[in-house]
Amino acid sequence: MKAYVFPGQGAQFTGMGKDLYENNVKAKEYFTRANDVLGFKITDVMFEGSEDELKQTKITQPAVFLHSVITALTSENFNPDAVAGHSLGEFSALVANGTLSFEDGLQLVLKRALAMQKACEINPSSMAAVLGLEDAIVEDVCRSIENEVVIPANYNSPGQIVISGTHKGLEIASEKLKEKGAKRVVPLAVGGAFHSPLMQPAHDELEEAINATDFKKPTCPVYQNVDAMPYQDVEEIKRNIVAQLTAPVRWAQSVANMINEGTDHFVECGPGKVLQGLIKKIDRSVSTEGL
Incomplete structure (x- = not known):
């Protein structure tokens, strides 16, 4: 097919x-x-x-x-x-x-x-690519962040997820994800938190x-x-x-x-x-x- x-x-x-x-x-x-x-x-x-x-x-x-x-x-x-x-x-x-x-x-x-x-x-925000972590770990980190919006936005392939959220939410998530072993967390040049x-x-x-x-x-x-x-x-x-x-x-x-x-x-x-x-x-x- x-x-x-x-x-x-x-x-x-x-x-x-x-x-x-x-x-x-x-x-x-x-x-x-x-x-x-x-x-x-x-x-x-x-x-x-x-x-x-x-x-x-x-x-x-x-x-x-x-x-x-x-x-x-x-x-x-x-x-x-x-x-x-x-x-x-x-x-x-x-x-x-x-x-x-x-x-x-x-x-x-x-x-x-x-x-x-x-x-x-209306809502200044952005996205970042997370490389080298399992989906469940990224999801858990996003759920753990309080008072900010940050969620998995693109499940692209095994070990590659894009997250979306407020600038502060992405900043907090990036640090936590690196602590969890992410190879890289790469900010994307986009205008907002798409798919969030x-x-x-x-x-x-x-x-x-x-x-x-x-x-x-x-x-x-x-x-x-x-x-x-x-x-x-x-x-x-x-x-x-x-x-x-x-x-x-x-x-x-x-x-x-x-x-x-x-x-x-x-x-x-x-x-x-x-x-x-x-x-x-x-x-x-x-x-x-x-x-």
């Missing part, structure tokens, strides 16, 4: 999608439609913009989404048995399996990005937008971040994609579940090779490739 997987924020780079635009007529049409939907030429920033420009919230998430989705939709013999996406990538996955139209997916991604930015401004309760304002705003959007029955299951399980029921998918904003991304568990249910080949659609690397850390026996 073959699963197509889609990366999240952080995979962007200057020049992303330019080859697709210049060498694939169908891809060029998608990019042109995207410029119309967004009301500005995101292609200019994707193809020629600086690293700082690409880091703008209203650019980053739509740019990664566009590169990923257009790569998938213009590839030959695109026929996944399952799809999954890491955080933002879940929206790409939902377009790839027909749950969302291209335009609706793009509009939701932009609304999500702007809502998350507003939530970051501090994103509740964005959760509420996105829920309204999703409830107003047409979701169709998918062509194949999507393994969703909130519980790593496969879904094809539209109402369940909608609830899960909203809940994702304030809940951990269970990527390692999603990949393990896909493998346990017969997936032996993963195709990463979009910029970079981050997901391929994580998948190999989860199970070296499976094959991976990028598009």
Whole structure:
């Protein structure tokens, strides 16, 4: 079985999608439609913009989404048995399996990005990667911290968890995790505590937008971040994609579940090779490739 997987924020780079635009007529049409939907030429920033420009919230998430989705939709013999996406990538996955139209997916991604930015401004916060500790130890340390928000946010692979929280909460957690034997605790250059309760304002705003959007029955299951399980029921998918904003991304568990249910080949659609690397850390026996 073959699963197509889609990366999240952080995979962007200057020049992303330019080859697709210049060498694939169908891809060029998608990019042109995207410029119309967004009301500005995101292609200019994707193809020629600086690293700082690409880091703008209203650019980053739509740019990664566009590169990923257009790569998938213009590839030959695109026929996944399952799809999954890491955080933002879940929206790409939902377009790839027909749950969302291209335009609706793009509009939701932009609304999500702007809502998350507003939530970051309300609650100053951040994230940090914890390397070299078991999940249970990280969870215990986060639970032990009082009067601050700090929780596991991304279960990326064995020995790699990202935590989210207030600046003070992360500072306390980092010291405790190092005492517990973490190889490193690395602060991430992000604008806020994604996938934590501090994103509740964005959760509420996105829920309204999703409830107003047409979701169709998918062509194949999507393994969703909130519980790593496969879904094809539209109402369940909608609830899960909203809940994702304030809940951990269970990527390692999603990949393990896909493998346990017969997936032996993963195709990463979009910029970079981050997901391929994580998948190999989860199970070296499976094959991976990028598009």
